[in-house]
Amino acid sequence: MNEQRTSPGSPPIDEDDILVYGWIVDGGSGRPEQAAAELGLPRGRAESALKRLGALGLVRPVRDSPGEVVVVDPDAVAPTLTAPLRAAIRHHEEQLDLVHGKINRLRDHFFAGRASNRDFTVEVIPTLEEVRAALNRASAECQEEVVSSQPGGSGRVPEAMEEALGRDHALLSRNVRMRTLYHHTARFNGPSQAYVAAATALGAEYRTSHELFGRVIIYDKSLAFLPDRTDSWGAVAVREPTIVGYFHDIFEQYWIRATPFSDAAQDGLERVAKEIHQTIVDLLAAGLKDESIARRLGMSLRTARRHIADIMETLGADSRFQAGVLAAQAQLTGRPPVGSGAES
Incomplete structure (x- = not known):
């Protein structure tokens, strides 16, 4: 069964209430057994919806017709229904202003302390x-x-x-x-x-x-x-x-x-891949280690090592240093090979 929500943080009107309200607008009598039958709702839910609508002032009884109700203009009751929410919002805004005010005071102290610090640069x-x-x-x-x-x-x-x-x-x-x-x-x-x-x-x-x-x-x-x-x-x-x-x-x-x-994809996958491949060849010839190459190219170490392995296989090299030497000898790079201690 749907329960009425009346807390300030949530609307007090349920979906059942809206359904039954619309049914009354279309000529429904306001009797729960009739609402349940025509709307396909369990009688308990239809009865609860009618009670909530009455408590919220959205329907009122018809004089001299027991059990009959008519709808009330929602805009007429809106100020009453929204008053708790608006009050809660005002309260939270006031609390937010207080917190911001105290943060500003803390910020003044923070920057004053930094300004007096010689190492502030x-x-x-x-x-x-x-x-x-x-x-x-x-x-x-x-x-x-x-x-x-x-x-x-x-x-x-x-x-x-x-x-x-x-x-x-x-x-x-x-x-x-x-x-x-x-x-x-x-x-x-x-x-x-x-x-x-x-x-x-x-x-x-x-x-x-x-x-x-x-x-x-x-x-x-x-x-x-x-x-x-x-x-x-x-x-x-x-x-x-x-x-x-x-x-x-x-x-x-x-x-x-x-x-x-x-x-x-727009720039051409093959061309971009070739550019990255060429840069790795240059860095190998310069003597950089795998970790340094990965860092310089912004790729994972695993990806860098996969590229390096492909290059070594293409060149027929047994070591990274030999790959750099062979690349230079084959004029695949403009950088001369250096010793294995070029970079750690």
Whole structure:
């Protein structure tokens, strides 16, 4: 049996009530046995619906006709029915204002403490929650441009992309220019393709490159966020102008050489695959290890090793070092082979 919901957080009118109300409008008498028969409801539910309609003031008895009811204009009783909800909303809004007021006071203390810190130009942000808060604040304060390099962009989870898209939408709606670099491998990733398509429609710009210099986000050429090297999901915020400017210059160099983002199918799967294959050959010839190649190309170690195995088989090499030497000898790369200790 449907029960009446009268709590402030939910509507007090059930579906049975609406069904019986409509039946009365169409000429129903208001007798529960008749409502049950004509509407196909159990008598108990029909009787409960009629009682609720009466209690809510949505029907009233017909004078001199016992058991008969007529409907009442819903707009006439709406203020009474919604009053508890509106009161609850006002209460929660007042509580929300109080909490925001206290957070503002805490924020004043927080920034006052940072302003007095001589090392404020380089700040370690230890937790993911604090990083998100700092990024949201930087985005809200950004006036001109945000640029970012996102190695391994294809690995970003949809939830994180949804949060970032909301942040980006707010930036772009203020005519802030936004440019982002991804690895070429992001063009094979469905969530990355969807994210880029949505943000590009808002005015963002995306390019991809085989290799990136690292992860960084720069706001207005004055604030840079770098990943914490401890792999703790923390970050380092840098405000020192020379360092921030240096990272921005590196970004511009990579941006100029990068390719406008397009998904791999549109760009030609075979051509994209060949480009990635060629880059791995170059990195093998340069003496990089599997982990370094995977990191440089923004792909998983397993995927990188599969590519490397295919290259070694094609070249007839028994080792990675021999593959690099053979590739150089066959002029498959412009980089000369180096010793096995080139990079750890």
